Amino acid sequence: MRIGILDIQGSVEEHKKKLFQLGVKPIMVKSAEDFERLDGLIIPGGESTTIGLLLETGGLKKALVKAVRCGMAVWGTCAGAILLSKFGLIDIEIERNAYGRQIDSFETEIAFLGKTIPAVFIRAPKIRSAGKPVEILSEYGDSKTAVRQGKILATSFHPEMTDDRTVHRYFLKMC
Amino acid sequence: MTIQKNTSKLKRGLAQMLKGGVIMDVTNAEQALIAEKAGAVAVMALERVPADIRREGGVARMSDPAMIREIMAAVTIPVMAKVRIGHFAEAQILEALEIDYIDESEVLTPADEEFHINKSDFKAPFVCGARNLGEALRRIGEGAAMIRTKGEAGTGNVVEAVRHMRAMNLEIAAFGKMNQRELKMWAKRERVNIELVEETKALVRLPVVNFAAGGIATPADAALMMQLGCDGIFVGSGIFKSANPESRARAIVEATMYYKNPEVLERISRGLGKAMDGLEIAGLEQKMAERGW
Numbered sequence: 001m002r003i004g005i006l007d008i009q010g011s012v013e014e015h016k017k018k019l020f021q022l023g024v025k026p027i028m029v030k031s032a033e034d035f036e037r038l039d040g041l042i043i044p045g046g047e048s049t050t051i052g053l054l055l056e057t058g059g060l061k062k063a064l065v066k067a068v069r070c071g072m073a074v075w076g077t078c079a080g081a082i083l084l085s086k087f088g089l090i091d092i093e094i095e096r097n098a099y100g101r102q103i104d105s106f107e108t109e110i111a112f113l114g115k116t117i118p119a120v121f122i123r124a125p126k127i128r129s130a131g132k133p134v135e136i137l138s139e140y141g142d143s144k145t146a147v148r149q150g151k152i153l154a155t156s157f158h159p160e161m162t163d164d165r166t167v168h169r170y171f172l173k174m175c
Numbered sequence: 176m177t178i179q180k181n182t183s184k185l186k187r188g189l190a191q192m193l194k195g196g197v198i199m200d201v202t203n204a205e206q207a208l209i210a211e212k213a214g215a216v217a218v219m220a221l222e223r224v225p226a227d228i229r230r231e232g233g234v235a236r237m238s239d240p241a242m243i244r245e246i247m248a249a250v251t252i253p254v255m256a257k258v259r260i261g262h263f264a265e266a267q268i269l270e271a272l273e274i275d276y277i278d279e280s281e282v283l284t285p286a287d288e289e290f291h292i293n294k295s296d297f298k299a300p301f302v303c304g305a306r307n308l309g310e311a312l313r314r315i316g317e318g319a320a321m322i323r324t325k326g327e328a329g330t331g332n333v334v335e336a337v338r339h340m341r342a343m344n345l346e347i348a349a350f351g352k353m354n355q356r357e358l359k360m361w362a363k364r365e366r367v368n369i370e371l372v373e374e375t376k377a378l379v380r381l382p383v384v385n386f387a388a389g390g391i392a393t394p395a396d397a398a399l400m401m402q403l404g405c406d407g408i409f410v411g412s413g414i415f416k417s418a419n420p421e422s423r424a425r426a427i428v429e430a431t432m433y434y435k436n437p438e439v440l441e442r443i444s445r446g447l448g449k450a451m452d453g454l455e456i457a458g459l460e461q462k463m464a465e466r467g468w
Contacts, residue, residue: 046193109177
C-alpha cells in the first residue's frame, strides 16, 4: 500500500511515526509527481493558510485534487480538514479557530465509532454541519469531530498527537 | 469526560503544528497582514525589530498591549510576543491578553540577572533562546515548550545561529557515546535534570521543537538552517528591513519548504532586491546572545 503524507508544514513527523508503528513506510509528498500511484494521502495539522498557499506552488493543488477525483483516499487532520472543505472535496461547513486561541486548546476523550479515544484539539476548527453524503463518525459538544464522505476523511482533532492508533488504522482500511 | 487545558502536550503541540514554517517579526497590523499573506505560520508582535533596538539603544521592554491586540485582531494565525528575561509580570500581562506564545527573549533588556521566568507556572506556552544544549535543556526544565537558537538578532548575519545549532547538534551526538555515569556528570555540570538528558539522548534531538533565529535574512539562510536540522525559522529584522518585504517574506516561506531543492531555491532567490544591511559580529557593542545563561 502506497500512503503519502503531504510534506509542506506541520505535524508531518508525528503522522510518519504513527504509520511506521502500523507497518507502513509513508511517501513524503512534496512535488506534483509524488502524487502518482498513491493509495492514500494524509494532510497533516499545521497552519491552513500556509499549507493552502504553498499548495499553489509547483502544481501541488491540481495534482492533489486530480488524485482524489481518480480515487485516492485522503485524510485531513485539523488544518488538513479545513483544506479539504476549501477545495470542495468534502461537503462540510468548517469554522477556523472555533474554540478560541491557544489558551482554549484542550485534551479530552471522544467516542469514535463507539470507541472511546483520546483527542487533542489545538486551536481547532469546528465542523458545524455536514451534507447528506457525509457520514458522521464522531461528535463532541455542538460539533462533528470526524466525518467521512466516500474515500475522504476529515478530523478536527489530532490523532497523530496521542498514543492511540484507532483513526490511523481506520484510514488505512479506507485506502 | 474531563477536559484538560494548558498541558505540556498542548503547549508543545502548538509548536509542533508550526514546524516547517516561518515566524515573522511584525510591528503593526499592516505588517502582520503582509506576513500572513506571504504564508507565515505565526507572527511575533513587537514595537521595534531587533535591528532598530540595536541602533537606538536604551531599555527594550514588552510592547504596548494595545499594539499587540491590534495584531491579534488582524490575523488568524497564532500571535507571539516578547517579554524580558526574568520579567514574570510582563508575562502575566501577555497571558491576560491571551497571547498564543510568549518569547522570553534576550532581544529585550534582561530584568533579572539570576532567574529566568518559571514558565511552568503559566497557562501560556513559552519559547526561549539557547546557544547550546545545556541552555536549551535548562529552559525546557523551567517549562519552555519550544526552543530557538539565539543567533545574533538584528545583524542580518547568520553566523551565530549556525554556531548555536551546530553546538546543539554536536552535544546531542556526543550523548550517544556517553555511559550513564558520564550523562549524570554532564547533567550535574549543566544543572539539568537527568531525565531530560536521558530523553534527549533517546530521541537524538531536543524533546521540544527547535527553530532557528537571529540573523536570518535570505532564502538561502533559511535553507541553510533547515539543512542543519532546525524545525523552522524565525525572521526578525530580515523582512521589514529589506527593500521588498512582500516578495522576500514569500521567498523565505518557500525556501523553508523547498530547503533541499537548489533548483527551486535558485528561482525564488532571484530579483528580491536589497536584503537588510548586515553587521559583522566582531564590531558589535552588545551581543544579545550573551544575555541569559
